[in-house]
Amino acid sequence: MTCGMGATISRTFWAATAPTATVDPAVLAQQAVDRMLLRGPQIGITPKPGGKGVVGMPVYMWTATGPETYGPNVASASAGPVSVTATARVSQIVWSMGDGHTVTCTTPGTAYKAEYGKTPSPDCGHRYDRPSSTTGSGQYHVTATSTWSIDWQVTGGGQTGQLTAVRTSSVDINVVEVQVLN
Numbered sequence: 754m755t756c757g758m759g760a761t762i763s764r765t766f767w768a769a770t771a772p773t774a775t776v777d778p779a780v781l782a783q784q785a786v787d788r789m790l791l792r793g794p795q796i797g798i799t800p801k802p803g804g805k806g807v808v809g810m811p812v813y814m815w816t817a818t819g820p821e822t823y824g825p826n827v828a829s830a831s832a833g834p835v836s837v838t839a840t841a842r843v844s845q846i847v848w849s850m851g852d853g854h855t856v857t858c859t860t861p862g863t864a865y866k867a868e869y870g871k872t873p874s875p876d877c878g879h880r881y882d883r884p885s886s887t888t889g890s891g892q893y894h895v896t897a898t899s900t901w902s903i904d905w906q907v908t909g910g911g912q913t914g915q916l917t918a919v920r921t922s923s924v925d926i927n928v929v930e931v932q933v934l935n
Contacts, residue, residue, distance in 0.1 A: 776835040778912045782905035784830035785839040786916060793922030794846055794897040795822045799865040806928040808881055811873040814848050815862030816897070823861050824901070829908070839905040841918065847900075850879050851893030851926075884930040892925040 794816035800806030820826040824842035831837070848856040862877035873880070885893045901918040 776832045778835060778837050778905070778907050779914055781830040781832060781835060781837040782839050782903075782914060782916060785828040785837055785905065786841065786903055786918065788828040788830065789826045789839070789841055790821045791826060791841055791901050791918055791920055792821045793920035794843075794899050795819075796895070796897050796922050796924050797862070797864055798895060798924060798926060800926050800928065802924045802926055804927070806881065806926060808884055808928055808930045810880065811869075811871060812850075812879040812881065813863060813865035813869075813874040814846075814856065814858065814877045814879065814895075814897070815864050816843075816846065816899070818861045823899075836908040837905050838908055839903050839916070841901045841903040843899045844902040845900050846877075847898045848877070848879070849896040849898070850881070851885075851888065851895050852881055852883070854879065881928045883928075885926065885928045886930075890925070892927055894923060894925050896921060896923040 797815040799813045806812060816822055826841040827838065829836060829838045846858045848858065850856065856877065856879050858877035860876045863874055881893070885891060898919060898921045901920065903916040903918060904913070905916065906913040
């Protein structure tokens, strides 16, 4: 306590019970998320990096579906009597294909198999209409950005909420044009 003339008086008192601190569950939810390892997509793509794709052929894009790359990923945090559990899942992956196009996928995608041939991806695909040699680097720089939706709740019911996290991965691929002579 400060009184006039700049004098300060300190008083100590003893309470029968300790004061209770209020804990913000949203802060605990963020602490739980900070304990999670949320990565960008583990990119699977045809053509494979280092290989060559062909203009007009289907490009398949996918990611591994583990807890760190697609979810679910679960963590908890506690302070005093309050405990919060957070669960993170990827809600979408936006693929920037390096040719000015983007593809938004709401599934992890389908891994390409040779027996699919020229069939387009059923859930996450693209087709290039020009070779990557038309870019400055000679390759298409493909970026996959996953949006993690994180639901949290106070253990035992009560307050709930949602957070969002974004993670990115990228690869470079080559796409060539095939010339046919008669």
